[in-house]
Amino acid sequence: MGEPAATFGYSNVDPADKPRLVRGVFDRVAGRYDLMNDLMSGGVHRLWKDAAAARLNPQPGELIVDCAGGTGDMARRFTALAQAAANRRGGRPASVVVVDYNEAMVRAGLDRGGDAGISWSVGDAQGLPLPDGLADAYCISFGLRNVTDIPKALREARRVLKPGGRFLCLEFSRPTSAAVRGVYDAYSFKAIPAIGALVAGDRDAYRYLVESIRRFPDQAALASLMVGAGFSRVNVTNFSGGVCALHHGWAI
Numbered sequence: 001m002g003e004p005a006a007t008f009g010y011s012n013v014d015p016a017d018k019p020r021l022v023r024g025v026f027d028r029v030a031g032r033y034d035l036m037n038d039l040m041s042g043g044v045h046r047l048w049k050d051a052a053a054a055r056l057n058p059q060p061g062e063l064i065v066d067c068a069g070g071t072g073d074m075a076r077r078f079t080a081l082a083q084a085a086a087n088r089r090g091g092r093p094a095s096v097v098v099v100d101y102n103e104a105m106v107r108a109g110l111d112r113g114g115d116a117g118i119s120w121s122v123g124d125a126q127g128l129p130l131p132d133g134l135a136d137a138y139c140i141s142f143g144l145r146n147v148t149d150i151p152k153a154l155r156e157a158r159r160v161l162k163p164g165g166r167f168l169c170l171e172f173s174r175p176t177s178a179a180v181r182g183v184y185d186a187y188s189f190k191a192i193p194a195i196g197a198l199v200a201g202d203r204d205a206y207r208y209l210v211e212s213i214r215r216f217p218d219q220a221a222l223a224s225l226m227v228g229a230g231f232s233r234v235n236v237t238n239f240s241g242g243v244c245a246l247h248h249g250w251a252i
Contacts, residue, residue: 018148032200034071039195045142048244052141052170053077055237055248060091062136065160067125067153068143069098071109072118074170078139079117097130099123100143125153130160137161141170145216154229161251167231173238173245174218180241188213219245 037045053074058064058081066075075096082094096118100106103122110120123129125140125147138157147153157167175181188210196206217225219236222245226234231249238245 015148028200028202028205034073035199039199044240045244048170048239048246049074049077049141051237051239052139052168052246053081055246056081056137056139056166056168058082058085058094058137060086060089060093062094063134064094064096065128065130065135065138065157066096066098067100067128067138067140067157068146069096069100069109069141070102070105070143071112072098072115072120074139074141075109075118082117093117094136095119097121097135099125099128099130101125101146126156128156128160132159133162135160135162135165137166137168139168139170142172144169144171144222145212150217150222151225151229154225154231158230158251163251165251167226167247167249167251169222169226169247171216171222171245171247172213173216173222173242176238176242180243184243219247222247 056064056078058078060082062082064078064082066072066078069075075098078094078096082096086093094117098106098109098118098120100109100120100122101124106120106122121129125143126149138161140153140157144150144153161167175184189207192210193203193207196209197203200206216222219238219242223234223236226247226249230251232252234247234249236245236247
């Protein structure tokens with residue numbers, strides 16, 4: 001028999017088992033997920049997210065899908081920018097639909113409050129509970145590497161976008177220089193699981209997060225998958241030397 005088609009960190013697993021395994025990780029870390037992101041990145045993830053939200057550039061009247069939206073970090077950025085755009089240009093501010101596979105993460109987001117302009121839903125990136133051609137923009141931030149079938153999730157993103165809609169994926173990627181890769185690998189495999197054990201009480205969950213980053217397609221490979229899913233004018237912006245990358249494309 002061939003190798004299983006799905007990965008869970010550095011392990012190969014049956015595709016039917018991956019959703020349960022990933023859900024277990026995020027069930028365990030949901031309550032301290034945002035704190036851990038700050039500690040793991042030294043707060044730099046906030047700058048990456050700010051840049052991605054500015055690139056999406058919400059406009060009055062738009063509908064934005066925030067897939068794998070977790071606790072709403074990106075959604076709140078979108079609604080703040082949407083309100084500012086509506087104040088300048090008039091009209092109704094853009095609204096955001098958060099879809100996340102993990103109910104515990106959605107609950108953690110709802111508990112934070114301040115949800116004007118945001119609706120929340122539990123759903124799968126590979127089978128979104130949304131009709132065709134609904135959204136003006138779709139963003140998935142630090143979530144695509146957790147799906148079982150990345151091409152299928154990309155096709156779903158393309159399906160729910162209107163013609164001319166824009167797609168953004170913010171995700172950890174491959175550092176562009178060997179020197180940065182060496183430092184990043186040492187920090188990731190030694191420091192991040194230790195921080196996870198200390199702050200969240202879960203070394204294994206954060207070891208999975210590190211391993212999932214290493215097995216995620218690099219910048220060029222993900223861009224190719226986007227083209228295969230039907231996106232046009234695909235481009236990539238590296239942040240922090242390629243530690244993180246923003247992929248952008250159009251549903252044309």
